[in-house]
Amino acid sequence: MTELTHRSFDDQAFADTDVDDAALDAALREDELLLDEPELSPGELELSERASLRRVAGLSTELDDVTEVEYRKLRLERVVLVGVWTEGTAEQSEASLAELARLAETAGSQVLEGMVQRRGRPDPATYIGAGKVRELADVVRATGADTVICDGELSPGQLRQLEAKLKVKVIDRTALILDIFAQHARSREGKAQVELAQLQYLVPRLRGWGESLSRQGGGRGGNAGVGLRGPGETKLETDRRRIGKRMAKLRREIAAMDTVRATKRGRRTANEVPSVAIVGYTNAGKSSLLNAVTGAGVLVEDALFATLDPTTRRAETPDGRAYTLTDTVGFVRHLPHQLVEAFRSTLDEAADSDLLLHVVDGSDPAPEDQVSAVREVLAEIGARRSTPLPPELVVVNKADAADEVTLARLRHLLPDAVVVSARTGHGMAELLEAVAERLPRPEVAVEVVVPYTRGELVARTHADGEVLAEEHTSEGTRLVARVRPDLAAALRDYAVESSRA
Template structure:
């Protein structure tokens, strides 16, 4: 049920963007910055951006979000520029959207609806499509009445319901049934993901999650670290579906790194709720790699936006290594030096050129080494499964074979320590 940005005859949508600055609530430059971001989102969804309008007012108006007079000014702008779409950089209530469409005479959508449309266009996997569909239905449910305004005058008499009301109730029940079905399917997805994580834990692999503002360079970084070929493009939300790759660290220990969906300011709450199956990868990780676009003029605000989402998904206490990306640019190099003094543990890199990737891998090794215990073991050769597990999941520093046993000096992942304890022969 996603919105589309093309009509049946493939006519490109022509959009006017509207931002609202409420004096005293935030700074004017913040609103202008998110409005520029909205322009990137709109263009990425396939629409042509005609112009941007910033409304300055003292309060939010209940009826039209903006004042009636300002709405009429925008209506005139719509006629002058032959626009057929108006996009608001704020969330509108169903009533506000309905009232604005009545005044403006064209379709009106808000930031959440736009982001949901982009996600619907780009999700590739079954899991991603399920999550997007759930978010769209959660968004649509309270807005059904707006879709049926053309039937509002068809009222029945006492004891009767007009056809519009009947259809509205039927659609509401149908969407509620779909939401229940999607939630059930996503519960199964979460169960499968939990089983996969338990399997990785049994092998002792460290789990690392990449997070960051959209277009910070997460996919490019994972491609660089793992030699992967994940789709990476200079646009917002270029990739949505999570991808996991194995990376061997300089100390010969393997780890699994998962690229997750990019975050953004004003990330729709329904989207966070629907993507919990994916975002649980972050909450369950041993280490979070926060990829930061140091070249962006509002890099601090982007960092704050990521931290807000981490808090919302219960991952704010996870150990974090900040990756100060894009130091191949003059802006990025200067900002990286400044941010390194204020952030916690960090390393500056360029995912595009590969500059200091070795330093990042060294930091990763150092961050994860606390998850392993140094043990000296004497394991019977008959314990072939354990020996194979140690070869794959532990770091073997020394090995010597004496008769029926193997003597090993190994760094063992903590989940495997109880399994190895019976074969420990000396304190290390």
């Protein structure tokens, strides 16, 4: 027989403190001092906004008779985690459950206990089997949990069976990730993408309490009125139709926003500005790396999926060439396919770049698993494209917090990787040099003598090309450079005889 193992997570205790008049006066004086503090960056403002409101456990306005569709906007409080270990090692199974615990905490819940069962495959009816469901029900009652989170994607049938037997809310890993995305989305495009992904997940699981969704509108008798008599349609059919219309509208809105994004990307391509996209596992330090390179000031938070909306900033190589650096949404093991589909335009931003900076958390207990998970998602993105994905440069971040043995193992597995710490600045110079080496260079070589009256061409060559040699002569500025075709055409009249030939 299989064993159900238990892993408990410590509860956090909070102590109440009395506030007297002296403490109030001190707080007022502190507020006055805060007025003299410097302005916060956009990322710090967003972080402070996220921390400004916290859920108060135990307050509920849940109705006894719910007649509308349950849209499953999660109100997680005290949760028990359960997973099925079907493959891999015990350490990998425990790491997956620990990651699920971090996801649950990010969503705002308190994790009480985690349970893992060894099975060849999940039970098709109840995910963990009828006997283990009874054991899980005992744990739920003993801990006072009100939610069970399963470390996998449940079918609609499994979801109904578990909720009927456990008498508490049951959700899966996909619904949990979608809820976190809904909390963190800020831009109009991000909110639309998350809503579309949630509706795609909801449609096959659409249901309600009791018989509310089996009621029909219309009918032969009663007070249906003129034009409404007949078989009618069920509440479930009505909701499916409404959700279908909403999904169609969201797809149109996302397509329109994708056109704007493609236009901006087209302008950069027309100007031949190289682009670099930062990809990687969630919480690997991608936003910190963007801030370290460009000083963007975007939100940095030690939480999963802190960044959903892509941020693009201008940067320069050590030799002065300009390029764009884009921070993208993080990946995770078993990333819901609904999110990959909904965030297609955002992910294409990375796929259309000239270089991928694949950021790996060097302090993670199993960074190799992070690399595999990210490359799986990238392969899924590349499979639906006609052009290959850009080259990849692996960046091992958080070197200041990583174990030396882990770093040595990563250097052996990823010999071309660059080890950095975005927080301390260690290895950043080496990273910038590696980026400069891998970015595409202007393809036309020129040797020109530009008259001093055409100084704007010299400035443009420095800004848009790669100057290999420069000398000031009596005739003008002599340049040996590599430039784009349009700039080469503007410089053609000033080419020296040797380069004309």
